[in-house]
Amino acid sequence: MIIGINCGHTVKGTVGSGAVGYLNESDETRAVGYPLMKKLRELGHTVIDCTDDRSATVSENLRKICELANRQWLDMFLSIHFNSGGGKGCEAYTYDGTDKACAGKMLTALKNAGFTDRGIKDGSRLYVVRNTKAPACLLEVCFVDSITDSELYRRLGGDGVADILCRAIAGRVPEYEGDSNEKGELDMSQYEELKGMIEGIDRKLEKLENPMIYNYIDDNMPEWARATVEKLSSRGVLLGDGDGLKLSEDMLRMLVICDRAGVFDK
């Protein structure tokens, strides 16, 4: 198949970049759309990226998307969007509200993943549906302003939703998805080694972030430093303040070295 895919609006932060709620429509249409394009290409399909990142106006953006789609003959055109406005679930728009461009399959697949299926609706008023020549579907994956939708989407991830749509459109996903070695995943011993390294780094970080400070000559004070610190505080050399002596381990070492060298006995 030759498939045109459009990642919704322009990029985040530009004019008309889409809905913003718990999710950012502009970011997530790309987080779904680009992996979807990659997967379909790996399955042998030709994918035309009909995304326009920057336009001065919304109408310029819509016109550019249709130009990209209409440059060649397409078997289907899919425009990926995220909805807003207080609803919940997925919905699709086609020119006459009938099932085309895999609209029904995509909605069923999203429903199976846990989203409410709001059905296929009349999209004849929507610019990219009306002005693309190919059978077109504008898909609203879910609502950016719904907590439950956003949480479900986050659990699936953009790549997970891309898998769902890829199966709906192409009937399958590229084979490496299930093969841990080709995906570059770790075997058990590599995993254990990495885990050990991370735990080591964690311990070092913990020490760096929470260095041991000795404020009092108590049980926490290391045995090797106690006599020196006692001597210096009894002589009034080490005073500290209301919060204690504030000695780090390095400072303790320095004091003990100086003490052994006889610095304080002169």
Ligand SMILES: [Zn+2]
């Ligand atoms: Zn949108």
